[in-house]
Amino acid sequence: MKRNNNTMIYTFLLSCLITATSCNRDSFTPSQGDDIKKSGDVTIVMTNTNRAYDLTKKYVDFSTKFNMSPNTITLNPAQKFQTMDGFGAAITGSTCYNLMKMSKEDRTKFLTETFSDKDGMGMSYIRIAIGCSDFSLSEYTCWDKEGKENFGLQSEETQYVIPVLKEILAINPNVKIMGSPWTPPKWMKVNNLTDLKPFDSWTSGQLNPKYYQDYGWYFVQWLQAMKKEGINIYSITVQNEPLNRKNSASMYMSWQEQQAFIKQSLGPQLKAASIATKIYAFDHNYNYDNMADQEDYPIKIYNDAGAASFIAGAAYHNYGGDKAELIDIHNQRPDKELVFTETSIGEWNDGRNLNKRLMEDMREVALGTVNNWSKGVIVWNLMLDTDKGPNREGGCQTCYGAVDISKSNYKSITRNSHYYIVGHLSSVVKSGATRIGATGYTAEGLVYSAFQNTDGTYAMVLLNESNDNRKITLADGKNHFSYEVPANSVVSYRWKN
Incomplete structure (x- = not known):
């Protein structure tokens, strides 16, 4: 009888174990089996603050069980928001200098990991300077001497920026490129x-109105020169x-000036040259640097129908104010686009501390701007060296890159929060995707955004900022x-509909 009891107990325990294992498999709790799974219905990319997961790719399958979970988030593809253009970083002169210091093999490997849709994160939107920026190797524009015969691309572009752009486009021809001037020609x-x-x-300084037509011509020439290089x-x-x-390369331009320049020169000249490049207004902080007469800068430009007709939307940075400004601008002009074009990490915000920055940057920059109607997210320098350079006097001396490369060997790379936040978006959300509704489970520290890609696949990027x-x-x-x-992790999902 004792043996029978033992047999019954053993059978009962075995049954419980089998049931528990079955439930566990159905819910896809991380396990050794998940670590070795090479394919599945759902692709998952994970990163947490201690890098135990570091853009780690996993695969799971759809459940065959009836869903009773109270922690369910349900996608609603019928609820559509903005169409996404992409995610990426700035390819500055400093970034290109560092990339060109790498061996060709190492550079190709890094750029493939970063930009390839097939073999990497698929970053899809980059920003470059028209002329110099505060992270260029010198101060210059493409027209430093008056006279149209003196226009031309400069050595920083021909030796560094353009070769890097060509390598990126060879890896991913669909990468979008945004150009921004830090200063016009000094004259x-x-x-x-x-x-x-x-x-x-x-x-500093301001644009002389008598040169509006010349400056519009400058934009057209630069766009055409880049196109001749195979770069749209x-x-x-x-x-x-x-x-x-105050930036080392800069110019003050009020909304009144920008409105006049776009309406009188830039818009008409791009149109006359049959250039379809989008024009975005503003490109600065949420709080308009606390200048009362400059508040709602893009809205004031849009109020002139002639100027507004040439403008796709407005661009924003986050060095002052709150991302809620994006919602306010969208609500005032829902017909105009929004894109987030710059944010930095550095010594001032503990930029190399992934434990802090990954959570905050994902919440405020990546998901925060996307959930407030931004069509794209672009962070500042893709790559700086471990001495925060190359940098120039008057520019940022304390900035870090999305990645930092060792100045001693131009080989060892450390990925910082900005690389992860744009990588988690670009890995599952592709250009042309539509942000869609998602409702259900909510909790403190949980932020997410859902999308449907043009191929019909669904994508979700989710932040779990809790300690559980x-x-x-x-x-x-x-x-x-x-x-x-x-x-304390970020998880990206993509699966077929």
Whole structure:
């Protein structure tokens, strides 16, 4: 009798174990089996703050069980928001210098991991300077001496930027490129619009209205010169940080000036040249640098129908103010686009501390701007060296790159938060995707955004900012699956409809 009891107990325990294992397999809790799974219905990419998961790819299958989970997020493809253009980083002169210091083999490997849709993260939107930026190797524009015969691409572009762009486009021909000027040629600048005295400085100054037509011609020539190099420019902004007079390369441009320049020169000249490149206004902070007369900068430009007809939308940075400004601008002009074009990490915000920055940057920059109608997210320098350079006097001396490369060997790379946040978006959300509705489970520290790609696949990018693992079920009305999301992590999903 004792033996029978033992047999019954053993059978009962075995049954429980089998049931538990079956339930566990159905919910796809991370396990050794998941680690070796090479394919599945759902592709998952994970990163957590301690890098135990570091853009780690996993695969799971749809559940065959009836979904009873209270932690279910259900996608609603019928609820459509903005169409996505892409995600990426700035390819500055400094970034290109560092990339060109790498061996060809190492550079190709890094660029493939970063930009390839098939073999990498598939980053899809980059920003370059029209002329120099504060992360260029020198101060210059493409027209430093008056006279149209003196226009031309400069050595930084021909030796560094253009070769890198060509390598990127060879890896991913669909990458979109945005161009932004930090300053016009100095001979176009004046001290102010009253005195109109020449202003021979890369920093500050204003655009002399008598040179509006020349400056519009400059944009056209630059766009055409890049096209001759095989590089199509998808979009431009009129002036990087138009309210910032203090950058090493900069110019002040009020909304009134930008409106006049776009309406009288830039818009008509691009149209006359049959250039379809998008024009974005503003390209500066959410709080308009606390200048009361410059608040709602793009809205004031749009109020002139002639100027507005040439403008696709507005671009924003996050060095002041709150991302809620994007919602306000969208609500005022839902017909105009929004794109987020710059954010930095550095010594001032503990930029190499992934434990802090991954959570905050994912919440505020990546998902925060996308959930507030931004069509794209572009961070600042893709790559700086471990000495935060090359940098110039008057520019940022304390910035880090999305990745930092060892200055000692130009081989060892450390990935910082900005690489992860754009990588997690671009790995599953492709150009042309539509942000869609998602409702259901909510919790403190949980932020997510859902999409449908043009090939019909669904994508979800989710932030779990809590200190606890959370088993979350995703459902699309046809299929569902569950996964235990690690504490303090970012998880991206993509699956077929």
